[in-house]
Amino acid sequence: MVANEGGTLVGDVDDRGWSRTRAWVEGRVGGDRRIDAAERLRGGWTSEMRSLRVGGTGEPQRFVLRSFVKPFFVQHAKGLLTREADVLSLLHRTDVPVAELRGLDATAAYCDHPSLLMSLLPGGVRLDEAGAELRTGLLARQLVGIHRVRVPAEARPRVYQAWTSPGRVRLPGSTGRPDLWQRAVDVIRRDPPAYRPCFLHRDFHPGNVLFTGQGARTEISGVVDWVETSWGPADLDVAHCSTALALLYGAHEGMRLADSYLACGGTLSEDPAAHLYWRVLDALAFAPDAEKVAVPWRELGRTDLTSALLTGRLEDYLAELFRRFG
Template identity: 40%
Template structure:
């Protein structure tokens, strides 16, 4: 199906590829793991899904530039190998990168694991990248400011929209992963050995990354676990919670008009609303 893209990737690797297999979990892209005869692995991202494909050149380029800027740091990110941003050779915007070790483990919510996640995020926020990434973008667009049909506390959501209709608080510009959460972390034993998916890297308030990870933890494990993660980050960094960014992130999970929701599991929807209740000032 992706023969041209795989041939392009092979041309950028030092050793013959003997195995190609799909990776699961990506919403925007087809992700293929390539293993060569040296024993090393690489990953080919092909941005195939809309609306991301329309912006695929920008997304793939941002990920490549970011990974190159992280090479000299201790952040366990993949290493960029080759880029075909317009898909001239591959048929889709493409980025070839190294395969980092580990496997996703979204079940973890014990205090030790949450502290490790918070520690990695604190390290990411210490990165000084040149050039600095783009300014952050809110995913809580005004078009999303509609009380969802499944909501049990409509006033809660309206209060969230009212808060977002005010000016955002001042912040110190910080290097952000911008999609930081358990879904993008790889573990080997008790150690985080990979952080992937750098297409949304931005400059913005540190708490926006904390908020996004907290929301994702809340969806999986409930808001108490999310609060424990946020508290672990504050203990490590001294950075205090700023509810505006938490609310922005929760509202960002709502679908824009005419689009299907990201998820429709009643348990997760209830957890999202409960999390909003906990973070709304």
Template identity: 45%
Template sequence: MSRHLNAGERIIESETLSGGITAEMRKLTIWTTDGFSRNLVLRTYTDSASLQHAEDSLERESTALTTLSGSAVPVPELLAFDSTATHCEYPSILMTHVPGSTVLADEGVDDRVPLLARQLVEIHAVKAEPRPREYQAMTTADTVVVPTRADAEVWAAAIDVLRGPVPTYDGRVLHRDFLPGNVLFDVSQNAAPSITGVVDWAGASWGPTDLDVAHCSTNLALLHGPQWGPRFASAYEEAGGVLSESTRTRQYWRVRDALACSEEVQSWAAPWREAGRVDLTPGVVEDRLDAYISMLMNASGQ
């Protein structure tokens, strides 16, 4: 840290940020020589499982923040990163702190979904040279975990979708983990909500826009109810986003993402409960995932 502070500056406070699953997040308060303070964020990979992918994640995030600097997408400023723990005890990345808060409540979701959709359209419009690394699929037909109370026949049909060929696509810059927990809002009283930042670019990739839309749709379906999955996809197109013209292709990406969620749905939901959504019990989340999968299969991805 000392290498990346200005002369005379020092850390006066370290606060652990909630919500992280794969890494520890700390907000650092820096005392400046003019008597004021500024905030930085340090992400550190310490968990044994996340350490296996830390180098790739940090390379992806550092490249994404550099690419997006100066774009219409509000992101932190990259200050430094150490993907191989050459200078740090663990692989780490240092960036500026973006103001705002995550909002996970059901109240106001009607207002936030169009904002999320427009923000994702702006991300997909970014021109990147060189391209980010190709997306990672995250799941296979053999790794899906079927919930206990799920409709086994519907899930078997959904798993068969993954056994089909991967659709061709025109690639775009993807966030790859675009969801309400990674978007910061200004929710000042008596003012309409607005997005102040998009964070956690560790999965930044090159791939189909359908995949980013599918991922946010899955998360909204679990947070607010299955109907919010297709509503987000519609909002994305209304905002000018372009998805596959093929109904079968749309279904493929949405089913793929929802099934990938099945493998770690409870670790996804734990930070939501910690943030106050205590209603999202393990049973509720699994039932919503089951209902969403059924919706996707019955509607053929519409």
């Protein structure tokens, strides 16, 4: 997620009201510091994100505030935000670049909405075509690092949840390749394959990764949005990021991630049918046209991502998966 240009005075930022949240944040920061400006962060879908500037004695400090305001996510906020807070605390002791947890009010006991306060990471989201191939390699290497995080049994996150099923898949209203879609749905009618579980981000894709630098000096400076963190197959995290890359840049880029992941030392299922299952399971969760993710991506400048283009790319990606693994 990246910030809007310029800053917006806090009093004008939220017409829903956030005076209680403001008081809570200032209490968490402590001292005589006060929020003097905020910026809406673009690219989110489940929650409202803001970069906050806190002034007072010394240099201003910057934080990020996540607040759930949509009724569905407010209902599930306690589990989602508590999970993210636990994960940030866990990963703060690892090499995975994450924000520092500064405060949690998962039930809106003190805030206007369920909220989580964290430090502001450097860098920004990059979804442009230029440099996509280089960034795919960096994403693969970062995923390997995430999957290698060791978690005590008592601290493990929940087991992964599938985001679609054969009966829930929505197919495009108009497609020239109905047999392709039917074949894809048939793949996930089987029971999930056996797998070796590991620590998953579960929503790892270019929209949740921050970059700094240019060209060969490009680096990942942060991984954000840990509310879906799970315990499950590495293939599923690779599948999710691969689908996103295919939608953003074409099927060829979606296919490159797994190869780069393996080259970086990652481990995926050696059974092509099992790997195909996880890849197709994730891809079908985006059907029929990936409009849900397209909205925040367009906010970040990818206005070329029309529903028709995304549907075509999703179909191309499914066809390529079957060509290689099916």
